[in-house]
Amino acid sequence: MDGATAPPSAALARIPAARWWRGLPGALIGLAVACALAAIAPDQGYYLNIIMQAVTYAIGVAGLVVVLGYCGQISLTQAGFLGIGAYVLALMTTRLGVPFLVAVPAAMLVCGAFGLLLGFASLRLGGHYLAMVTISFQVILTLVLTNWIGLTGGPDGVSGIPRPAGLAGARAYLGLCLVLLVLVMFYAWRLKLSRLGRAMQAVRDNEIAAGTCGIHVFRTKVVAFGISALLGGLGGALFAGAFSYVSPDQFTFDESVVMLTMALLGGVQSPFGALLGTFALVILPEWLRFLKQAYLAVYGGAVILLMIFMPEGAWGWAVHRFWRASRPIGDWPVPPLPLLSMQGAGPGAPALEVENLAMHFGGVKALDGVSFAVRRGSVHALIGPNGSGKTTFLNVVSGLYRATSGTVRLGGVTLDRLAPHERTRRGMTRTYQNIRVFRGLTVLENVMIGAERRGNDVQEPAAVIARALAALDFVGLGREASLPVGSLPYGHQRYVEIARALAGSPDILLLDEPAAGLNSTEKQELGLLLRRLKGHGLTILVIEHDMKLIEAVADHITVLNFGKCIADGSPREVLSQPDVIAAYLGEPQPA
Amino acid sequence: MLAILPQLLYTGLGIGAIYAICSLGFVLLIRAANVVNFAQGQFSMLGAYIMLVLLVGLGVPYWAAFLLAVVLMAAFGILFAGAVYWPLRHRSQLTVIISTIGASILLPNAVLAIYGPSPATVPGLFASSGFQLGPVFVDSQYLSIIVVAVLMVALQYVVFEKTLLGKKLQATSQDKEMAAMLGISVVGMVLITFAYSAALGALAGVLVAPVLFVSVGMGATLALKAFAANIIGGYGSIPGAIIGGIVIGLAETLGAAYISTPYKDAFGFVILLAVLLVRPRGIFGELIAEKA
């Protein structure tokens, strides 16, 4: 099947997302600036200390940007990771004589291990549960650092931490730190544009939809924690070398809160925002020392005000205010969207089969033994009055709920124990009744997430973008690709969702009330779209209320009532059955 | 060493009752306004300081100072709702959590700027410090804490289950839109909940002040432990809040005496971690999942 030809590279090059060398010039400039700054920095003393603290902290705060800003997971233990990195480096260099440049990666690895551990805690928890786990970890860590005197030196800390040979001078060491900071910034920035970064942002914006778009949500969260821990470890190790002294009270819960504030102040979704926030909050208290006791109170007040008035932080606000949407992508020949269902068994064989599917929530039988089959290449509608179990059905089929009993088969393969992302991998994509787009991303990025699902035939970036553009073009939103998805009107957001599902070249597309919230013109357009999809031979299972739409596109209708299947057949057959009419109108019609 | 066990159980129960009262205030805010209030402990700290000012600074009689502190904090709760919660009520939960974290830094440091860091003492409820009951020295302040905790739980049960106001509060917490449509003033209910939570926090503060002394740092650990108690007992569950508080109080006291004194604060959190990993819904709670 030919569908993976990338558009001409000249045209692709106009799309920022496709350039592999993206950001590299900026990074090189950054490196040059870093070296220049190091050369002119003060040689010793107070101001050097301030700069060192800001630089090493900024590396740690970048970790928060990844886990909280990109992935939306609350971590209140970033100072703890800094502490682990600092202490591992301190102990390895002072007690074991390990060279500094070997101890740094060691510190990062130890931290990374703890980060993965914490990430595992996020398996079944989120939000405030996760906050509590991270706080508990932080509190316990501080207690261990303070009280395990044999290992850590207790409240007196560890002093005399050496610097790497050859880089021991203040300027040289600062140069090292600045260079690493630039590299970390570059990495964090590129991460956001990468597939992993998109996955993290999807998890942040809509965890459920991320799963059904093929993203392994749990693994993504664990990786996010791991990265934040690695960065915290790096920052901490460099911090230890900078000050030659570490003690437990530098890495307490209060410090984690300070780091969180730094990230928020600058803008937690951008590493540059975090850098800005870090520098501001390292320099500011020194300037605020004259306020003595009150400066932390000012901090606390600032956090509240920030959340109310400037939740995206200073950088985020600036970007919002001054960034203009980049130029539209422009026209170039788009290869057709490959929409033919899987080869092999001819049209007519079932794409999807359910047998005796039951879903009980306690005593409520949402689904009570539903069986039917969706034929390949057909548009199959599932209708029924409110509360009949339609959305529950879709949720069970897509893996969001585990069925109480019964079987679901996709192309002959039993799906029963598979998680949503695994079902997507096998070619099932879906949309949601209450649109679930990823609001923090652009239209193109939303659809790219659909295109780059595992199991799809495009994986490398340029091809993914091409596929996404093709899908957008198919639904008529090609020109809106670089807009933030939240700026689109409701109806168009629905099309983005559909495009996202289409970009995954599904074997079956599940649509949950696609016409909900659309006006009659939009519904007509939707009907046309569905017909085009049908014309391409795509297998579709659609839940709908709008009878005109159903009648226009459906090949086959199944009717649910009270979780049971009460009719199954062609539209003409089904819609004239008395049971069906009674279910909708509430009383039997005279024959 | 076993000889001190009865004493430890008593003290553990006493301190657990404090965590339980704090946790109760915490649970209510979660249920009524879906707010995870990291500043809950600061209500206790402020309540204790208000009592200190009234009692020691202004010479107000003991019981009057006690009650006035609680009442004033209820008013503060409304102020808090307006400043920290109301502007963010439509935003994500993360935003609100962070805002309450900001408050939890602002409040103790503001008091610090006014009062300085040295702890202060307030006398206990009773002139006598306690009496010996077999192997246990029944400290009168801990006794009052336990009694008040029991009373508050009973009161809360009666109000929530048996009065119209309680039903309205429950309705608001379960479905704001529906409650509003039924004519319940959602704003009113939310404000009442904040006021009551703050009052509970203050109550915990004035009760524990004679034992732990009045200091700007007293709120922070109380908040964390109240939160942990909540999760251990069952997120959002009222009996869970009580049981969770007692579990932490006992774990700390027994752990500090028998295992390790410096790690006292860790025991509660270790139990919390264990609960979160093994049975995240806690003892009495239901795991709250997002509706697909």
Add this chain to the structure above:
Amino acid sequence: MTGITRRAAMLGTTAALAAPAIIARAADTIRIGVTSPETGAAAESGQYMRDGINLAVAAVNAKGGVLGRQIETIVADDQTTNPGAVLAFSKLASDPSMVAFIGSIRSTQVQAMAPSVLKTAKPMMIGGTDPKLTHQGNRWLFRCRPNDTYSAKTIASYGVHTLGHKKIALIASTDAFGTGGRDALTAELKALGITPVLTIGYANQQADFTPVVLRIRSSGADLITSYFTYETDLGVFARQLRQLGVRTQWLGSPSIVDTAALELAGPALYGTYGVADYAVDASPESKAYAADFQKHFGKVPDNQSSWAFDAINILAIAIGNAKSTDPEAVRTAILSVQGYKGAEGEYDFDQNGDGLHGYSVVQNQAGKINFIKYVEFPKPS
């Protein structure tokens, strides 16, 4: 709102960068840097320290200063934390016109600053009593209080021989000071053939000592000995001790007679004994200091201020004797100070930098600190 944030940040940065230029330069003063807690848990005690320093400086300057120049002290807030102390010292040390420094009374903070002091190579007068501070090869630390080798000897001999107890409970902070004190006391008791029935550590700035008190109660000890770093911790512990009905005798390190502890614990400390480096009635000089302090500040002084008072005077004498502010010369001059009668006692500096070698034993009688006797030990050669 956002405009203010940006402007404030820019102003702040400018001010921070311009700050050194703004620091007044009076070329004819002798500048002494002081790291002292202005914020943090020990802020109140920090005020006493600064009061003692100011008293001494005023007196010295009134008599014409040193080498014809007035003494000027520059204070940096150490925030009562180790990193705060390190930062405060680095701020002071970056000024090349500093002649000498006065450091912290808290050993853990001195320990943190020590490497930087070594690098700066100028004298620092300290108040921390952890014996290790002057025994780890740092030639720039000079102690204006007797170290804990002597407090341990005093506690051991008075507790065992004079008070007649054999079952000793030892409670100590887990920081440098507490650990040093605990180790010293354990060694001294061992030399007397006694092993403590309970040795218990606690982390600084605890809110609650109930489990500690209960363990002490059940240990059957007849004497409690203690090394508390912070008076606030001591006050809380004392009250909880009495609340839980423990009436055992108590002989503690100097924090037990500090003003802040007395204010917090009140009657809970009545009857307790302490070893004190400063006691009002120990000598004519200590009495004179108390009267002077009382006159200026309306309070009875304690060891938070007395050592710093002595430190300024010793520095003045040393610089005067050296006839220069050159660090090595001043150092030699400090070590040559012998027989100087300060508020804390008679200073005879040994080669390690310790100036004092004895402790007073005092008792808290209904809130008043009564001097019992002074115990002197031979100076190490």
